[in-house]
Amino acid sequence: MTLRRLPDLTWEDVGALDLDRTVAILPVGATEAHGPHLPLDTDVTIAAAMAEAGGRRLSAHGLEAVLLDALQYTPAAFAASFPGTISIGGATLAALLTDLAASVQRAGIPTLAIANAHFDPTHLRALHTAVSAINAGGVLRAVFPDVTRRPWGGRLTAEFRSGACHAGQYEGSIVLARSPERVRGEVMRELDDNPVSLSAAIAEGAQDFVAAGGPQAYFGSPAAATAEEGHATIETLGDILSEAVIDALGTETWPRTKEQT
Template sequence: MSHYFAELTSPAVAALGADGRTPVLLLPVGAVEPHGPHAPLGTDPLISAGMCRRAAEALEGDPAVRVLILPPVPYGVTRYAAAFPGGVHIGEETLHALLTELCAALLGQGLDRIVLVNNHFEPEHLATLRRVVRTVADSHGVRIGHLDLVRRRHAERLTEEFRRGECHAGRYETSLVLADAPEQVDTELMAELPRVPVDLPAAMAAGKTDFAALGMTRAYCGDPAEATVEEGEASFEKLTEMLIETIRDVAS
């Protein structure tokens, strides 16, 4: 049985819920942008997709929910890395319109349990996702889910580096990529990179709006040289736990 919505047939979609299980649709979101000299541009959507896959596998056969993963939206609001090659930015209104219209298309078919799964934390991107949740609620009377990882109750369950705000292509994110797609990390270069201590939320709140001003001269912060597969798997376990909690909340 596939976990991927786009692999179903039309009759299979029409039959969702007939077995008594509530269908919950996960929408992986991220951004295509530089992640240091060592990690892939698609780090953020890769992590979102990895969380979704793990949650769907963990809930396979669950008597209460049927989890399906929608085709991802890999592009997001990403201006901070504009000085580096590889960033693909879309504006707030474009992202808002895309996500709200996707939700409306699903809601129109009675598929009203949707969860946004995001791992790109640029403030304007996060604000747009939060606005999508409000817009869908105001327009359709439906509360979709959004696992907002920077909220304190979620962030405190993740690594020390994440909590310090050094979470762009450092130990935290690089470990996650190593756990899911190790071939996409230049591990020799990774091992040579020095720690770059930057409190991203504090610096952004102070008005710094690009990586150079933030002190991220190679498009990363934190300590990627300390990244390990083991830490990545442990972080994925925590992320998946939180996503499953969100799925059950939305399903109820």
């Protein structure tokens, strides 16, 4: 089966899908400051890459993978003081996700997978709130592999695991792999490392990037980013998404590929 994009389909195309075996994939990111070198939609770029890589794997398992348009406006309070950042409330995001899920359900699609690449704490709480509400309904299955939690995060790069990860080597590498023309390469190569752990700063009570130790809205080692690392990370993210869906569905629900037998 092939990977499809919902905006490219007609309503008749959607109706003709093998709906019982269809998974809708929603990329979720943010529009927020990512240093002086990466575009505001870096998280959206990463989420879309994860969704596509995961969708290809699910298609290889005989499932219908349908990519939804990315959700790119979410809570982003940590970057709110930087020009260009757009932030909404957590309740707004949770309500939007549950409404979106209701539409997916009405279309007859039984599974919604979320490919998330934004880690603002309010944003993550809203995602978990929405997923719990959706799953409590008992009709649509929502799958959300949160890479800030075990076991998923341990499979990502050392910088990601360190918590010093926002517009650094991890994120910069993925954007270089996906859209190198959108990276300010000369600026990126001149940036000093910022080894401050954003996740630790959040745990200690920091409320924005500046207070957390990121006055230029980046953490980590942006100058070390490479497209090669980005391609490898995208493949890992695709594995994470597809494996989470497979775990949720149960291995008996589709034919195994040759690699699995």
